[in-house]
Amino acid sequence: MILRKLSLRNFRNYDSLDLEFSASANFICGNNGQGKSNFLEAIHLLAVTRSFRPCNDRDLLKFERDHFEISGEFVDEAQVRRHVNVCYSSATGKEVSLDRKRLSSAAALIGVIPVVHFSPESHRITSGPPAERRRLVDMLLCQSSPAYLTDWQEYQRSLKQRNALLNQNASAKTLAAWSEALANYGCKIIAARRRFVETFAPLVLQAYRDIATPSFSLQLTYQSQLAADELTQENYLKLLSAAHATEMRRKQTQVGPHRDDFVLAIDGRELRRFGSRGEHKSTLLALKMAEATYFKDKSANAPLILLDDLQSELDAMRLAAALRHFQQFGQLFVTALAPLAEGMSANAARYEVVAGEMKWVE
Structure with missing residues (x-):
């Protein structure tokens, strides 16, 4: 599964975001507290309808807003376009749509977009x-x-x-x-x-x-x-x-x-x-x-692979080996403070995040 486009409205520290992505690897750079992890969280929410953090949906709202919306346009292994939309309102709760049809249960989306997520908080698994x-x-x-x-x-x-x-x-x-x-x-x-x-x-x-x-x-x-x-x-x-x-x-x-x-x-x-x-x-x-x-x-579809701050957890050799491995199996989204010199493919798309604003960098 490939995420082609992502739109955010009133999500965490993002007021508005509309971006397209590389089908192979995407590198997101920025200082701490700028919104790198929030960006990965939005993708995770589209895949399994919930955050990888211990929080409720209300916590995902941008400050002093009463609703958020996340929309993603995907392409599956058969080159079929899929559209996923997750909305939340403090008045009506959460709604999840697949291909512009509202799902009766959020769980109905699980499995459509496989996802693998790694972050420093994942250490509790072991x-x-x-x-x-x-x-x-x-x-x-x-x-x-x-x-x-x-x-x-x-x-x-x-x-x-x-x-x-x-x-x-x-x-x-x-x-x-x-x-x-x-x-x-x-x-x-x-x-x-x-x-x-x-x-x-x-x-x-x-x-x-x-x-x-x-x-x-x-x-x-x-x-x-x-x-x-x-x-x-x-x-x-x-x-x-x-x-x-x-x-x-x-x-x-x-x-x-x-x-x-x-x-x-x-x-x-x-x-x-x-x-x-x-x-x-x-x-x-x-x-x-x-x-x-x-x-x-x-799975019929390759997973989205979300790697948050991997650079802080691994030495250079293991980091490069991990990146080479993951790029074989799915579309990659990697966040870090500074550009990674080893392991990322030469054609990786690069983005910079500053205070909830994200832009493509040549």
Whole structure:
């Protein structure tokens, strides 16, 4: 997928922006606080209808404005033009349109425009709690598999309802229907995640060896409460039954894929507990490189690749290697304080951002 044109109105520190982009690589330069990350955030919002930052839609409004609009014109692999529009009003909320037709659900857009995003804040994927790694995997699978997106949405709905009943001290009989729904969708999610790791782990290992020490081994494993040979709805329901007393006390469902983890280890040492700062950086970059490779094989469209302030996180050698890798798999948008000397293609388009105004630089 290629982003040809982008228009912003009243978004973050942008009053108005209309630009066209290179189909290969686009370099955005500017000092801190000028709007580089906000620009990438707008593209991310067009792809998955939400920010990569922890915020709500109201936070995206330009100061003292009551609405914003983001519009993008794309061209897919079949050379078909696609138009995406995301609007937000403090009075009416968010509306998402695809090819000028309003979508009944924002989730209907997920997967149309695959996206890979890297920023300094992404470090929580390797160093943070399990929820960060689940979010990474779930977003990747939701973008590449409509079936997984449906199962994930139904699981989240069932989980919310079941937790509400637990908070009301509901009986096991009252919980039964939602427990069965959780077992149904939970088993599907766990099975899909296991298949994903079998494919994704070798991609991560290869990417890590390309940018770090080739002799080191990076392992990615999936930790679930249900082992692969025990993954049945009957066994799932047994675990829920065994956890009933604890769930009534804590008012939260204690069994299911929402409590699983994806563990990263280097030569058998768990990264989260024992990894050095350099190992965390290399692993995070390897995960993002593997994402781009995965989309090439699993998605009908190449991803948009958004790299925010990559220069501050990597040494010159790894930075150049990463840029060369990413340019093989999708349209690239890279932000930095100063122009990058190595790794960017010679025909990369260059832009400068100053106080929410962005212009093409020859």
